[in-house]
Amino acid sequence: MILKNKSIYKLKSSLVICLVLVVNLTSQAQIVSDSIFTLEEYLGYVKQYHPIVKQAQLIATEGEIKLLKARGAFDPKIEVDYNRKKFSGTEYYDKLNAAFKIPTWYGIELKANYENNDGYYLNPESNVPDDGLYSAGVSMSLAKGFLANERMATLKQSKLYKDISLNKQSLVVNEVLYNAVEAYFNWLKNYQEYKVYNDYQNNAKERLNNVVASFEAGDKPAVDTLEASINYNNRALDVEKSRIKYIKSQLELSNYLWLQDDTPVELDYSLIPDENSLFIADRVLNSSLLEVTDDLLNEHPKIQSLTLKREQLVFEKRLNSNNLLPKIDLQYNFLTSDYERINTLNTRNYKAGLNVSMPLFLRKERADLKLTKLKLQDIDFNLSSTKVTLLNKINAVQQEIDSYEKQRSIVEKLVTDYKHLVTAEEMKFELGEGSLFLINYREVKLIETELKNIEVENKVLITKAKFAEILNTLEN
Numbered sequence: 334m335i336l337k338n339k340s341i342y343k344l345k346s347s348l349v350i351c352l353v354l355v356v357n358l359t360s361q362a363q364i365v366s367d368s369i370f371t372l373e374e375y376l377g378y379v380k381q382y383h384p385i386v387k388q389a390q391l392i393a394t395e396g397e398i399k400l401l402k403a404r405g406a407f408d409p410k411i412e413v414d415y416n417r418k419k420f421s422g423t424e425y426y427d428k429l430n431a432a433f434k435i436p437t438w439y440g441i442e443l444k445a446n447y448e449n450n451d452g453y454y455l456n457p458e459s460n461v462p463d464d465g466l467y468s469a470g471v472s473m474s475l476a477k478g479f480l481a482n483e484r485m486a487t488l489k490q491s492k493l494y495k496d497i498s499l500n501k502q503s504l505v506v507n508e509v510l511y512n513a514v515e516a517y518f519n520w521l522k523n524y525q526e527y528k529v530y531n532d533y534q535n536n537a538k539e540r541l542n543n544v545v546a547s548f549e550a551g552d553k554p555a556v557d558t559l560e561a562s563i564n565y566n567n568r569a570l571d572v573e574k575s576r577i578k579y580i581k582s583q584l585e586l587s588n589y590l591w592l593q594d595d596t597p598v599e600l601d602y603s604l605i606p607d608e609n610s611l612f613i614a615d616r617v618l619n620s621s622l623l624e625v626t627d628d629l630l631n632e633h634p635k636i637q638s639l640t641l642k643r644e645q646l647v648f649e650k651r652l653n654s655n656n657l658l659p660k661i662d663l664q665y666n667f668l669t670s671d672y673e674r675i676n677t678l679n680t681r682n683y684k685a686g687l688n689v690s691m692p693l694f695l696r697k698e699r700a701d702l703k704l705t706k707l708k709l710q711d712i713d714f715n716l717s718s719t720k721v722t723l724l725n726k727i728n729a730v731q732q733e734i735d736s737y738e739k740q741r742s743i744v745e746k747l748v749t750d751y752k753h754l755v756t757a758e759e760m761k762f763e764l765g766e767g768s769l770f771l772i773n774y775r776e777v778k779l780i781e782t783e784l785k786n787i788e789v790e791n792k793v794l795i796t797k798a799k800f801a802e803i804l805n806t807l808e809n
Contacts, residue, residue: 363630370448372517373617375590378598379513380506382591382809389505394493396498403491406484410434418452426452427728428459435526435773440474446666449580468684470666481648481655490645497641500634503805505731507634513589513617517797520586521578521606521761522791529783530575533776542564552765564776596737614794619809620801630720634805639719641714646705653702659691723803739791745787751779 380386412432420424429448433444449465473479541561547553584601590598605612615621630636664686667678692698755775761767801807 341425361381363793368604369429369499369607370600372610372613375517375586376510376617377423378511378591379510379589382593382595383509383589384508384591384595385509389502390507392502392505393495393498396495400491400495402681403484403488406487407436407438410438413428418423423454424452426450426456426459428452429465430457432741436484438485440478440615443470444472444666445469454630462707463485464670466668466670468666468668469678470684472662472664475661475663476656477660481652486652487610488647489648493641493657495764498799500638500641503595503634503808504638506808507802507805509589509697510807512690514798514807515774516586516589518610518791518794518798519605520579520582521608521610521794522787523575523582524606525608525787525790526784527575527579529787530568530571530782533780534572537561537565538569540769556767560773564769564773575611584743611790611794614797616634618798619806620797620804629804630707630723633723635719635723636716639716643709643716646709646712650705650709653705656698656701657695659689662688678709727804730796730803733796734793734800737796738788741786741789741793744782744789747782748779748786751775754780 339795357383370694410433412430414430415428417427420651430446430448432444432446437443446468447465448459448461448468450461507592541558544553544557544561548558549553579601580602583602587600591687592598610617631640666683666684666686667680669677671677755772758767758772758775762769762772798807
């Protein structure tokens with residue numbers, strides 16, 4: 334009897350080995366026929382075609398447009414003022430005043446002017462030579478508006494706003510890419526779970542066939558066929574559940590896939606995720622564990638944006654402080670009736686003016702300055718809080734990654750040990766010493782452990798993606 338059992342065991346072992354070789358060859362052929370959709374390729378599509386990524390580019394464009402608008406305050410200007418009045422055959426006046434003005438950085442404006450007036454009732458102060466009167470001069474603010482004025486502050490703030498827009502764009506794109514990467518890793522996780530359930534369904538099918546054959550040969554009791562059949566049906570149920578989860582995750586992944594002309598794409602079912610993602614994640618995600626320094630934190634877009642906003646408030650404070658000064662506007666123009674002779678411009682012929690004004694209580698100006706100081710205090714608190722929050726997030730994620738790596742190492746060893754247990758139980762069963770119930774029990778534990786391993790690997794990947802998202806390195 335022992336020899337018979339050993340012979341049967343050797344025969345079945347040979348059959349099992351042949352079957353394993355066939356399954357391996359089939360699996361290899363399947364891998365070749367399926368197209369692997371790598372994480373790198375996937376992120377390439379998201380970065381290039383996703384609508385929100387394109388929309389984020391508009392943020393930077395808005396900053397450039399605002400900067401262009403602010404520079405418009407320094408554009409040279411041509412002004413023409415013409416007035417004429419004629420009544421009952423009498424020309425009351427005919428006045429022409431044309432000017433060319435060039436605003437400069439400080440509160441200085443260069444001006445060239447031509448004036449030609451005529452008329453019966455013309456104001457005597459408007460009388461000019463027959464060929465008109467030319468003037469060239471300058472107007473400037475001596476106190477309020479000299480070192481700081483509205484157009485200077487607006488231009489400086491617009492330059493900073495352009496950089497703020499670039500940082501904001503980077504944060505928006507980074508968030509989209511993180512969500513896309515998370516969808517890819519969930520797709521990978523569900524694919525691996527589906528493979529595990531599918532492989533063990535095939536094992537259950539093969540075991541059922543062997544048990545039925547042994548029962549028909551009189552080697553196994555009928556209850557073993559029932560046990561094997563129940564086990565197979567449970568595996569089939571698990572496969573169907575995992576298949577639906579895999580399809581749903583694939584459709585969620587398709588939300589991030591677009592082509593040119595904003596055409597959405599549904600991922601083809603023949604495409605499978607890259608199971609080597611764990612080993613290339615750091616390179617693709619730029620998520621290598623870095624030493625956190627002050628320089629690294631200061632270069633973060635969130636910190637950069639707050640720092641730039643603070644600089645904007647500094648310009649605003651300088652402007653509000655300057656507004657406390659009295660308004661003293663001075664104008665001086667050289668006059669000549671012959672523009673072709675430059676030496677006719679001298680101090681004997683001139684037109685000058687001085688305008689002085691100042692509010693008595695300066696309540697509006699003082700209130701504006703106090704509000705700006707409050708905003709500066711608020712943004713300083715925000716900067717300190719954001720730096721600490723970022724630092725704590727980075728440290729926490731680094732600890733998570735380290736913990737999940739250790740868990741993965743432990744679970745991998747458990748998977749190996751459970752595989753040995755299942756193999757040993759199968760050998761005992763073939764020799765007539767074990768039970769099918771115990772094999773199934775060991776296999777259930779093996780499946781649970783393999784699923785734990787997949788889950789831990791998924792947590793490693795998602796946590797690395799989170800680390801890259803916190804550091805804002807996903808779009809690099």
